[in-house]
Amino acid sequence: MTLIFNEREKCGSCPIRHRAVCARCDDDELARLEEIKSYKTFEAGQPIIWRGDELVTFASVVTGIASLSRTMEDGRTQVVGLLLPSDFIGRPGREYVDFDVTAVTEVTLCQFQRKPFEKLVEEVPHISQRMMEMALDELNAAREWMVLLGRKTAREKIATFLEMVVRRSTIPNQAVAQYSLPLTREEIANFLGLTLETISRQLSAMKKDGIIEFEGRRNFFIKNLAALHEASGDDADGGIIV
Amino acid sequence: MTLIFNEREKCGSCPIRHRAVCARCDDDELARLEEIKSYKTFEAGQPIIWRGDELVTFASVVTGIASLSRTMEDGRTQVVGLLLPSDFIGRPGREYVDFDVTAVTEVTLCQFQRKPFEKLVEEVPHISQRMMEMALDELNAAREWMVLLGRKTAREKIATFLEMVVRRSTIPNQAVAQYSLPLTREEIANFLGLTLETISRQLSAMKKDGIIEFEGRRNFFIKNLAALHEASGDDADGGIIV
DNA sequence: CGCTATCTTGAATCCCTTCAAGTCGCGTGG
DNA sequence: CCACGCGACTTGAAGGGATTCAAGATAGCG
Structure with a gap:
């Protein structure tokens, strides 16, 4: 049941249209996103980005599940989050990646090149607003998880x-x-x-x-x-x- | 060494001027913040906001240290973050407070009423940009802490x-x-x-x-x-x- | 149908907690 | 200024929950 996404698939019919970073965008703004996006699929188990990699692309998870994790020098690993459809990968303003991202199942990403995306974030409030909302949601989730891990x-x-x-x-x-x-x-x-x-x-x-x-x-x-x-x-x- | 902050203290001389939520604001934008801000001091040990409270004010920590924590029904508590000068308290878009905030030392806050502040966030990109940056920094810190707690x-x-x-x-x-x-x-x-x-x-x-x-x-x-x-x-x- | 990765279960160990008894430092009051 | 008292801290001993090490079972793949 592999889904095929064409390079120029229209955002209007995207399964994460109303929850992803583009949720608040109007048609004109979607058109600008469509210009810089591309789809990419990873097989289960495959690394997507690694800690320390240069941050060259952002992405939204379209289908599948990825994990965000950190592995210590001696091999101890902590998963710090699961990335489900509509979740965002990457951090505007950073040069390097902070955590490992791995495909848990087969994963399809909607990718954006860094520079043009950062430009859009600056120019389109609907994107930055939605990103802040998502970041705050994740922050809350991370803190709840800290209670679980600690206590x-x-x-x-x-x-x-x-x-x-x-x-x-x-x-x-x-x-x-x-x-x-x-x-x-x-x-x-x-x-x-x-x-x-x-x-x-x-x-x-x-x-x-x-x-x-x-x-x-x-x-x-x-x-x-x-x-x-x-x-x-x-x-x-x-x-x-x- | 209690510092006294007057109600209309000028932002220009504020100790957290260049790191807080207002860091990127120009003089005009600062003036708008000055209109809606007020200082408030809490003694060490005092609760600042409690989980479940209605979210009526946002604030920046100006001096002192506060803790962000969650206590389970049986009393187990987990501190999920320390709030130092320039750190922000509150989450735009939420109706209720998610974690307890307690003054660890004497704490001075620069408070903003909710509605007017949310309006400013919408209208002043310099504020929302800085808030997103701070939220992403905190998200990273929370995830690093998850590694500590878990492993x-x-x-x-x-x-x-x-x-x-x-x-x-x-x-x-x-x-x-x-x-x-x-x-x-x-x-x-x-x-x-x-x-x-x-x-x-x-x-x-x-x-x-x-x-x-x-x-x-x-x-x-x-x-x-x-x-x-x-x-x-x-x-x-x-x-x-x- | 058989192989292999994944999972289950057991036993011993260990790190951290719990419970308990002091000790210390600091602020208050004499 | 010193003594007092209490909260904060230290240290000890016992206990327990999770880990580690090890052996076997199972599912789901080719």
């Missing part, structure tokens, strides 16, 4: 992660909702600041407790949503918004 | 924190540089995702290892900067930028 137990971390998967899932409310883990156990571990064995053990424990049920390694059902939320450590209506 | 050991966390204190210290390079911890052991613990006992033990260990030396409870010297950096787990030139 939550393994079980709370995993429950929070599962809730996030459920909340972000685009699947509409069905009679029996089935969800799919977007990451391997190891990737989840690197996102939650744990080891893959701990992820596996805690998922088994939650299965034994009747909170979730697995069908294969990736697909799962929520058997007890209240218990899942209870286990997340978040209060009634808070939680990760991302 | 570093207690010793690495504390070494990184001490390096941050040194880096942010406004003290010019002196023959023998003395620094001061801006936080209590408990506050440091809540910032690093540890307990206050662990902070105390690790500081003692680093003292025994000849890396640092204390004079009283807050003041310290770096005896071996290379060893401190070595202990931080960061590679040569990376680290927290904040």
Whole structure:
């Protein structure tokens, strides 16, 4: 189910048209973006940009999932964010890339060359406004995640992660909702600041407790949503918004 | 050494004039800010805004240090950021406050009423540009901190924190540089995702290892900067930028 | 159908926390 | 100016949650 994007695909029919950096643009502004954009696809597992690379392109994720991470010299890795469709890659004003970006699934990007894009950011308030809004949303999400990393137990971390998967899932409310883990156990571990064995053990424990049920390694059902939320450590209506 | 700020203190002589949200403003734009600003001082320990509060004012920290934190229902708290002079408080576009803001030392704020400030953000690109820049800087800092919280050991966390204190210290390079911890052991613990006992033990260990030396409870010297950096787990030139 | 990466489970270990008992430094008041 | 008192800090010992190391199971691919 690889989607094909032509170089001059019209923005009007773009799946992320109303959530990406271009969300507030009018037709004229879209036309200017169309002039400088190009699509590029990465296979699952492929690096997209690496820390220290010179920052030559910005991009929006159109389809697929990418991870933003940092690896220490001795190999310890922390995932600091997941990039979903409509999320932005790159930081205007920086010369170099700060974190590694890796394709988790197959990923299609809508890329912009740096210079012309920065020019647009300066000239088109609808773009800079939307970028600021997105940056502030991500800042909030990062801070919520800091609470998880610094203070939550393994079980709370995993429950929070599962809730996030459920909340972000685009699947509409069905009679029996089935969800799919977007990451391997190891990737989840690197996102939650744990080891893959701990992820596996805690998922088994939650299965034994009747909170979730697995069908294969990736697909799962929520058997007890209240218990899942209870286990997340978040209060009634808070939680990760991302 | 309490500084007195008059209600109509001129921005031109403001200590954070060139780093705060107003950094890029010209004289006309400053004049518009001066119309809607007012100073307010909080004593050490006092809450400034609370999670869930209606967001009625934005502010820049002029002097002092404030903390941004979240406390879970059972009392576990995580500090997600320190607010130093020139840092901004509040999030345009939100109705409610997301994190607790507390005065760590005596704090002076330059406050703006919400509506008129949001209007200025829309109309003055110099403000929105600077705000985006600051938001992106903070996002980067938050992500670096996520690596610390998720993957570093207690010793690495504390070494990184001490390096941050040194880096942010406004003290010019002196023959023998003395620094001061801006936080209590408990506050440091809540910032690093540890307990206050662990902070105390690790500081003692680093003292025994000849890396640092204390004079009283807050003041310290770096005896071996290379060893401190070595202990931080960061590679040569990376680290927290904040 | 078989192979391999991914995952599960077990056992031992360890780092950090928890609980507890002091000690120290600093500001206040005598 | 010094003594006092309390909050902040230090240190110790025990406990526990997560990691590490290791062996096997399973799913999903070719």
